[in-house]
Amino acid sequence: MSYTRPTFRHPEAHKNQLGYTRTAYEGSISTLCAGCGHDSIVNSIITAFFEMSIEPHRIVKLSGIGCSSKTPAYFLNRSHGFNSVHGRMPSVATGANMANRELIYLGVSGDGDTASIGMGQFTHVVRRNLDMVYIVMNNGCYGLTKGQDSATADKGSKSRKGAPVALESIDLCELALGLGAGFVARGFSGDKKQLVPMLKAAIAHKGLAFVDVVSPCVTFNNAPTSTKSYSWVREHMEITNTFDFIPLRQEITTDYPHGSSIPVTLHDGSMISLYKREDKEIITNRQEAINALEQARSASQVLTGILFLNPDSSDFHDINNTITTPLNRLGEKELCPGNDILQAFNDSLR
Amino acid sequence: MKKISRINDFVIRFANVNGSGSASANNLFAKVVYRLGVPVSPKNVFPSNIQGLPTWYEVRVNQRGYLGRRGGADFVVAVNGQTMEEDYRMVEPGGYFLYDSTRPLPDSFRRDDLTIIDIPLTRLCNEAFSDNRVRQLMKNIIYIGALAHLLDIGLEPVVEAVQRQFAKKPKLAEPNVTAIEIGFQYAREHHRNSCALSIRPSAVVGDRVLLDGNSATALGALYAGATVAGWYPITPSTSVIEAFERFAGRYRIDPDTGQRRYAVVQAEDELAAIGIAIGGGWNGARSFTATSGPGISLMAEFLGLAYFAEIPVVLIDVQRSGPSTGMPTRTQQSDLLACAYASHGDTRNVLLVPADPNECFTMTADAFDLADRLQTPVIVMSDLDLGMNDHLSAPLSWPDERRYDRGKVLGADELDRLEKKWGRYLDIDRDGICYRTLPGTHPEKGAYVTRGTSHTEYAAYTEESAAYERGMKRLLNKWETARCLVPLPECTIRNDRGDCAVIYYGSTTAAALEALDRLKESDIILNSMRIKAFPFQKEVFEFIDRHDTVFIIEQNRDAQMRILLAGECQLAPGKLKPVINFNGLPITARMITNQIHSALLGTRQAIPASNRAAAPEGLS
Numbered sequence: 001m002s003y004t005r006p007t008f009r010h011p012e013a014h015k016n017q018l019g020y021t022r023t024a025y026e027g028s029i030s031t032l033c034a035g036c037g038h039d040s041i042v043n044s045i046i047t048a049f050f051e052m053s054i055e056p057h058r059i060v061k062l063s064g065i066g067c068s069s070k071t072p073a074y075f076l077n078r079s080h081g082f083n084s085v086h087g088r089m090p091s092v093a094t095g096a097n098m099a100n101r102e103l104i105y106l107g108v109s110g111d112g113d114t115a116s117i118g119m120g121q122f123t124h125v126v127r128r129n130l131d132m133v134y135i136v137m138n139n140g141c142y143g144l145t146k147g148q149d150s151a152t153a154d155k156g157s158k159s160r161k162g163a164p165v166a167l168e169s170i171d172l173c174e175l176a177l178g179l180g181a182g183f184v185a186r187g188f189s190g191d192k193k194q195l196v197p198m199l200k201a202a203i204a205h206k207g208l209a210f211v212d213v214v215s216p217c218v219t220f221n222n223a224p225t226s227t228k229s230y231s232w233v234r235e236h237m238e239i240t241n242t243f244d245f246i247p248l249r250q251e252i253t254t255d256y257p258h259g260s261s262i263p264v265t266l267h268d269g270s271m272i273s274l275y276k277r278e279d280k281e282i283i284t285n286r287q288e289a290i291n292a293l294e295q296a297r298s299a300s301q302v303l304t305g306i307l308f309l310n311p312d313s314s315d316f317h318d319i320n321n322t323i324t325t326p327l328n329r330l331g332e333k334e335l336c337p338g339n340d341i342l343q344a345f346n347d348s349l350r
Numbered sequence: 351m352k353k354i355s356r357i358n359d360f361v362i363r364f365a366n367v368n369g370s371g372s373a374s375a376n377n378l379f380a381k382v383v384y385r386l387g388v389p390v391s392p393k394n395v396f397p398s399n400i401q402g403l404p405t406w407y408e409v410r411v412n413q414r415g416y417l418g419r420r421g422g423a424d425f426v427v428a429v430n431g432q433t434m435e436e437d438y439r440m441v442e443p444g445g446y447f448l449y450d451s452t453r454p455l456p457d458s459f460r461r462d463d464l465t466i467i468d469i470p471l472t473r474l475c476n477e478a479f480s481d482n483r484v485r486q487l488m489k490n491i492i493y494i495g496a497l498a499h500l501l502d503i504g505l506e507p508v509v510e511a512v513q514r515q516f517a518k519k520p521k522l523a524e525p526n527v528t529a530i531e532i533g534f535q536y537a538r539e540h541h542r543n544s545c546a547l548s549i550r551p552s553a554v555v556g557d558r559v560l561l562d563g564n565s566a567t568a569l570g571a572l573y574a575g576a577t578v579a580g581w582y583p584i585t586p587s588t589s590v591i592e593a594f595e596r597f598a599g600r601y602r603i604d605p606d607t608g609q610r611r612y613a614v615v616q617a618e619d620e621l622a623a624i625g626i627a628i629g630g631g632w633n634g635a636r637s638f639t640a641t642s643g644p645g646i647s648l649m650a651e652f653l654g655l656a657y658f659a660e661i662p663v664v665l666i667d668v669q670r671s672g673p674s675t676g677m678p679t680r681t682q683q684s685d686l687l688a689c690a691y692a693s694h695g696d697t698r699n700v701l702l703v704p705a706d707p708n709e710c711f712t713m714t715a716d717a718f719d720l721a722d723r724l725q726t727p728v729i730v731m732s733d734l735d736l737g738m739n740d741h742l743s744a745p746l747s748w749p750d751e752r753r754y755d756r757g758k759v760l761g762a763d764e765l766d767r768l769e770k771k772w773g774r775y776l777d778i779d780r781d782g783i784c785y786r787t788l789p790g791t792h793p794e795k796g797a798y799v800t801r802g803t804s805h806t807e808y809a810a811y812t813e814e815s816a817a818y819e820r821g822m823k824r825l826l827n828k829w830e831t832a833r834c835l836v837p838l839p840e841c842t843i844r845n846d847r848g849d850c851a852v853i854y855y856g857s858t859t860a861a862a863l864e865a866l867d868r869l870k871e872s873d874i875i876l877n878s879m880r881i882k883a884f885p886f887q888k889e890v891f892e893f894i895d896r897h898d899t900v901f902i903i904e905q906n907r908d909a910q911m912r913i914l915l916a917g918e919c920q921l922a923p924g925k926l927k928p929v930i931n932f933n934g935l936p937i938t939a940r941m942i943t944n945q946i947h948s949a950l951l952g953t954r955q956a957i958p959a960s961n962r963a964a965a966p967e968g969l970s
Contacts, residue, residue: 055793058790079789082629083799083802088621091621091624094580094625095632095635096632096633098613099578121625317613321609321610323609328633330577332753342573345569
């Protein structure tokens, strides 16, 4: 049941630089539970692409299996999508990106899809630094199969079923940092103000940008005793930095009230302007990012913000030295060495 | 004792220690025979090991062009102490046993029906070379030199082969030439008339080349325009991708920028390898992966997705002995059923079955056209024997006017020209194949979500039974289209009686052809058919139909082709008779002849004697 939205919009609706209204970035109506954190993330994704004035058809959205992985149907109807198999989105994204390096790849996954069945693929797509945005909609449980704990559920946290989680949780951001990811961020589905610029920065980043978004499951994991619930996250959220995303060639016009902004330039010339709570946190320092995560963990806090950024990372195609023309555009002339070479090969065997 | 006395018709087996450099020496021997114009068929029987375990290299020399394994060995070169006793026992009566006589032959070696050729390989080597590593390598070369005399090859062809092999490193050629001369001289002085086997130059080879199937497969992918590959190392398929990368590194570099016109990822596992290939195929690049049995099992889930979501992808299966890890360095044709129906649910995959390196090349190239045309996985069913051994094969050629068939892909202009609403899974042409679009094609049209969940003609998610059934039935219609596109079987009708026939496929072909000739010598004249693809065409059904009994020759325990044919052709059990070998070594003409003979006499044993023994007995 894929419902479509009414296409009518106010004639004076705001348009972006391409002349598109927000409608051009929307998808079908969500079939997730009312109040699901994932729907808020979907909205932030739509806003980010709309405000960045990226042509929708240049975006490729990919996902695995689970509630999170259903969401690509709910945004960017003008983009091609690939709802693949459980835990295997990273490999499909890899192949797709290898075939055409010009498009923007957005992978959407969940905590079950990434931290359990897809752990191998997640770690290796980070390692090969595929140029993509990798979003985990992290609710600490398996929604579609009715609420089992996932590997990111915090030890001691209690879901609706009431039993505390007995095992240690996997912190995907910390793992991504350990794997050498060039962009690691954590957001909260309930904080759009932070999430939208965070997604924009992730989109502008070259190489793999990992964004873990805590996204409460209203049906199975929103009890106040759950560390992935709205109330718990709101009470325990610690913001490491607030920031604006400044697109390429746009003048910095915003006034920064605290006067402590630190600019970080991304590969394409766009910029993130960070407001630090404390100046000692440098987001380009991996060691400090890991320390900050560990400190927040011992203090039972959820650290959000851009945790680490390496603006100079080399992506898969840099490393592979792939031709700039997308491979899927090459034809016989560029690809087939021809019969003469084959005859020379035959001769070399004689 | 009557010595085996033959020209250009014998089997020579080298028994070596793995990792001692023997493979290249033995390969040199095969190359020399090939260059003398005599058909030759080398088989490397190697262990799953880098150094220390026994390995054999069997070379069939045959003027008549029989390239399968014959069975037995007329000449054994025994340089592995671990297996010497078995190697000694396996020599055919009247045959020859060459050993390193630096140490005397044990007393238990008392056969009086063979000719002993003693050559002190170690001593000769130690006298001539001082470096330990060189000594080990040259020991192998010395016996090649001895063979140059014993088999009447002469010094020159062997020296020339060495010089060609080391053309770019003449310094390395020096010790090799010395070693050859040492072996040659020693044999000439001590074994002037010991050996009655001989090799005479011939013209039978013609323009054929000596090539391994995996290299040919890699070239097929290169010529067909494959640009994306994901893979995970697994014997015996590894060299497909390694060869592809080697060729691509030579022929796919942009001359202006030095950048690559291809991308290969060594993935974390086979799950990712096929996922990468599917992602690339979905996004319009010709993509492939290569694997073997265990990889097929892991890829099964993704194959179902590619079947159901209709994504072109090429998979090369270089089969090895299963189940599980099985015998990873031994051959079999035992993935047939697993590949034909790989994945859960009602899934079926197109298979192409090459029989020699030339077909590895052409069928791999065709697989990319077929995958694009049919928008489905196409699996090339090679095996360890075909893939890793050198085979005499027709030279490769590529018609330069050939164009890639990229199938039904709509571009932006075509989308603009459409009068009706486009549906990704709408069967406009009634051939079961629909029009697809690639990401990034058009700002407003042609976008859809590809999914493994059931979908409508317009690619929308659905749980409506009727829509699901329509989709599944259309895929069957597409299967019928595939039936018309895959290569036809090769049928040879030798008699009109219609009582008895044989079917074979893939690397079984060479031994089967020889067996047919041998049976003919005892007045058993059989019609034959070589199957080249799945789905089976009406020609396959008709051939089976016109015979009372059909022997299916194959290399697996369960007679998988027989099961596949019985199911697909809805045949009564009993009509198809299995002729099998599953000992991990390539099937021999003797095995086939014996089994068919026994069956026709009504005394066939449940398991043929030749299959019972393990290596090295299995080498007989």
